[in-house]
Amino acid sequence: MASVSSARESLSHALNNRFLPNLEYLLQGSILDSAVEHLMHRLKGLCDNVDTSPETFHDLEVCMSLRQPNSNQPLLLRVRRALGRDAPFQMRYLGQPEVDQRRPTLVRSCMDCACTNGILEFLTEMGFRLEFEYIAKGYMFRKGRMKITVSKLIKIIPGKQQDMANEPISQSYIVELSVVAPTGQENVGEEMRVFAEQLKPLVQLDKIDYKRLGSMP
Amino acid sequence: MGVTVLQPYPMPEGKSGAHIIDYLGKRLLSLGATHAGQFLVDCETFISTPQPHNGTPGRAVHVLHNSEYPASTFSIIDSGTGKQVSLVADSIFDLLMLKMTNTFTSKKQTKIESRGARFEYGDFVIKLGSVTMMEHFKGILIEIEYKSCMILAYCWEMIREMLQGFLNINVGKDFPTYFATQTIMTAMGQQQLHAKHNDLYEPTDTVKQYLEQFTNYRKHVSMHGSLSGTSGIQQPVHMSSSPVMGAAGGLVLIRS
């Protein structure tokens, strides 16, 4: 009988053999509320499962940060929870985005981890502090391995996460096109670029460099 | 998925661990149990560096894996204050811990595991684990699971009989210390007696029992280490970790 391999071994095995999807390819854009209907129509036409109505989602995202002694960049972890659904919490680590001019999309390392709902308390105990939180509400589509979300970001009045009275941050929807794939699958970006091309001119999906937006509020 | 009790096997003098494992395995097989694979439970502890300037005490995050639950990583955090928070996550959580190496450093010297053969007998699963830390044999842990029940109070007698009859371990009538009645704080801030043996059993409970036992083994080592004076390289690490280990150990004492 074969001996049991430890969890760490099988994880590094998955990493080395490129099973583990750990890179996120991302394109982002935004569209005004008034035009979102048109975008939805186009997405319905382009994406898989057109026969069913688009999948909705309503998530609360909490971003926690940990100050690290030897670096001035805090470690950020995003914890997302589906409101009104019985689904595990998702913890997400996102690395620094690489805006490589040669690549058609933004690429960043990414780790998704489903956890029990004690995660926020756990992180607090670890020393993490609340950075910001918001509610994302909208529609999800898929086309092959591409995920397209059209979401409205909603501001949270602290302590009133469940409240319906929370207001949207802006008069537009954020549109994200993303693929999480293992390292070394370079054709993903091209696939996404072609798809993004089909959404023009309704929405211009682009790689957005957050470092340049750093000074904005 | 049932109730699991973890029991350290008292080591008789002058016998090697392998010999006892062999003996117990043969005993189980001859009594009708069947061999059903291997198992592994491992534990790695990450220690945060205390930050005196903002008053955060040193914290220990224990990350455990159980081969019985291959998709999960269990982690338990011991804040310096004696509070324990546990988390069950996907196995990718291990990689996330590596992102925090600046704050939480892994103590390789205390990496401990229990590994061995797995036996099945009807609704019982018996695991004979030999505990090793840094490749050194530390002791034997016997895990016994009764699959048809979710509450210890209903099947403790049966498990006890199994332990006594099959493995010849003398176990008292009382529930094991992990399941003993303890005082907890309610959400309202009141103290309340809580009978853990009446709770629905969860996989985390197995892992917590392992952590409890592993902590005992480690404590043993650090005591021995300080007495006999181990190598100079290991010494400072043990010294730095001792307050945390002490806290964890203290927790166990409170419970028992």
Add this chain to the structure above:
Amino acid sequence: MSNSVNISVETTCENQIREIGYDGTELYQPPPTLSESLAKCAARIDFSKTSLDDLKKEEKTAAAAEEENKDGTQFQESLWPWDAVRNKLKDALTEICVLSDVISIAKDKRYLVLDPLLEEGDDTKPIVQVYSRKKAISQAAQVLLSGAERLRNAHSEQRSRNVSDFHIELLRLRQNWRLKKVSNAIIGDLSYRTAGSKFGMSGTFEVTKAEEASDDDSASTSTTSSSTATNNGMQMKASSALRVIVPAELQGVAYIKVITQKDQEDLCTAQVNLMGHGPNITAQVGVWQKTLEFAQNVLFCKELFAQLAREAIQLQAPIPHVVIGNQIRATLLPNIQLIISLCHSTTFDSNQPAPINDHDHVLEHSLHQLLREVHYKNSHHPFPHPASAPLGPTKKRMLAGPMAADRETLLDMTKSQTILEQIIAQAQHIFMRKRTQYVLDTLARDVKDPQIVSHWNAMNSPTMSCVKINIVTHGYDAIGRTSLVIHVKERSLKCICRDGRVMRLSYEPQELRDLILCQINSHQISCLVSLARCMAWTVLSNSNHLGIGKVEPLGNASSCLLASPNGDRMIAVQIRCDPQIDVKVYIARSPRQDFFPSPLVPEKLWENLGGNFKEVKFDKIEGKSFLNKMEFLMASLTSNTA
């Protein structure tokens, strides 16, 4: 790497050959120096375009220069390269000088007066213009009118001949099928790829306009439509302006035939043919609709068969599945085989009888549904929640980590049944159900007393159905009723009795038969016991398992001993069930009439012990059923003593 080869194009030699010596050496003209090339360029300047006069003069001078050049090149070639340029500039200077003189004279207005010239072009009269325009417009009107007339003619012709318009038909085609334009051709796709199929075979077809010629003749003369039209056994009534060309491998009719066979004898057959599904829209659209539907059906059948054949080879069955040509054979139960074959005929013969009519709609539907389910699963993946979670894993797998799923649960998630496995299971179940039905029906027919009533559940799953069996005696329903439930599975039966006993039976019908007979047995005895109580008889003993005769695992002969109310009569009943139900009834009375004191048993009181049991000719007793007869018997024995 591309296959292109770089070719460099350049002049063979840079300088002209001036002379070739007798020995073959070529003397090259030396390349022009800078000043020489400047002179050459300057000579090219065209000074002539300044005025008409100049142009004329230029021609002359050019001709003269040509002459001159001829001489010049011969004799004074390199003497004066700027000569032409100088001459031209000189001429220009002369002209400028004359012009300036003229202007200076004209300024005084004494010797020279400048008058504007009369414009000559605009002397056409307006009336002429009107006429010419009128003529042009009428010509244009003529063109438009004749075009309209042609269109009207064509339209009315179409109306009268009921010929549909190509574009209208194309529009209808587009509403039902996927089409795209590739350069000049229109290509359609009838494959199931957009619905989630991963079958490799292409399902493209081409759309063309039917030729005029074929419209006049009967449509069947044209090659493409004749093949499709006659294949499908339809006569083209209305000729269509649109023609679809389906690849050869998709032409014809195909269906999948499923036969369950026992020793070469067909038990049940099924065919998968999607024809006739969905609303019939052929009437409103062209004949091509039928053609395409048939082709799509061929494609579907081929995909289904390819999938089944692949699975048949991969599956590790105890008795391996056999795939030969267009046939898959799988063993369902001993001696019973499932044969799935793909029938594809490209020539339709109307004389040929329609393929077996009594096909099994259930299996036909299942096969169709199973492949559609595969398609559906290919295209419908669950969405993750929360939205940031990765795409791909199922909801169960997403929960596995945080909920700490154990190894077995995780292993179960990876397992899935193939289409072949499922269809075999369903066929097995259908077979098991038929067998069970047969056993129950024959038993109900053969055993008149008690009555066996079976209720089949209307709601079944494809691999599990349920029957409830009630055993009652007519007229004695209130006294006792034995009921049991049988779950009919794929290869086994599960019987649940009223008392909670659960028995698992194999696929052998004899086992079920035995079980029901034993149940009848115990029914009779338990009813007899209740009946006896009603009649104030005492039950001395009863046993459901006597252990005599053939010992069956499910039950055995049963017996019962009854005593009359005052204890002077006894009835013993034994019911055997192997192989037929056999009832034996004995009676005894006390005090026994044939008691004679003997030296061993001298006292008279021993006569009360009861005598020997004497068998009753049970079939001679009046009564419709066993209980009825027993009631009579008990009643008569009671009244005898009274």
